Amino acid sequence: LRVALPHHELVLYYQLQVDSSGQFIGAEALLRWSHPQLGMVSPAQFIPVAEETGLILPIGHWVLETACAQLASWEAEPRLRHLSIAVNVSARQFREPGFVAQVHDALKRSGIRPEVLKLELTESLVLDNVEDSIRKMKELKKLGVKFSMDDFGTGYSSLAYLTRLPIDQLKIDQSFVRDITTDPNDAAIVHAIISMSRSLGMEVIAEGVETEAQRAFLELHGCLAYQGYLYAKPLPIADVERKLSGLQ
Ligand code: C2E
Ligand code: MG
Ligand code: MG
16 A cells, blocks of 8 residues: 555545436545555555554545646636535544645645535544534635535534534435335435534535435435445546537
């Protein structure tokens, strides 16, 4: 993993996100490690190691810079400039004293409008040190970037803190979406998250949408943004751009 970055073995895949009319609204950047012997290694396998060793810092920095460069390239094309990119931020990266400056520099270097960059944080990350999180998120918010709460509903959701954080979007975890049409408990949770996002004035997106039945349930209950295999798997940028140009 130590040589993955200098050897250019890390790749960003992008998974498209769509609205209820099927239009592309953005993408989530998902890291892949293209290992010379092991093939494609899943982030679920190497992110924990990267966190432990601190390698997540240079890796996370590279992800941020790469995503911003991609946004700059889309911004140059009128039909793509509305697209956003969501970047996953790890706890260690977020806690680094220089994180806000790093985001600021990435925005300046790429010249993008800050609102097309979305930072995905998890509840456990935010709640681990709430006061530091609130302060940092407010500083980042001043730069103009957006926040999405990843895997929402799986952590210790503190509803009191939720209202104190400048969150733009709740991302419904795929574990709830999976059985939405068969498990009344999951359906109830999803329904509650959607209502809550509405009352708090936040957007909501569902991840792991695989079937039309799931999408229909979500739309019926007021969730109008989706990400999942139903639309696209995480893909290399060339495939994403083919999809964006309607060729595939
Ligand atoms: P996540 O941010 O919750 O990402 C969603 C995961 O769900 C992705 O797995 C994606 O491929 C998968 N997925 C998307 N649509 C579907 C679907 O319809 N069905 C199913 N069953 N799965 C779907 P992936 O790419 O393996 O990423 C796993 C986790 O690794 C991510 O979870 C995120 O926590 C972490 N990760 C990925 N890239 C980065 C990164 O650049 N930085 C950091 N810090 N973490 C990352
Ligand atoms: Mg994510
Ligand atoms: Mg997630």
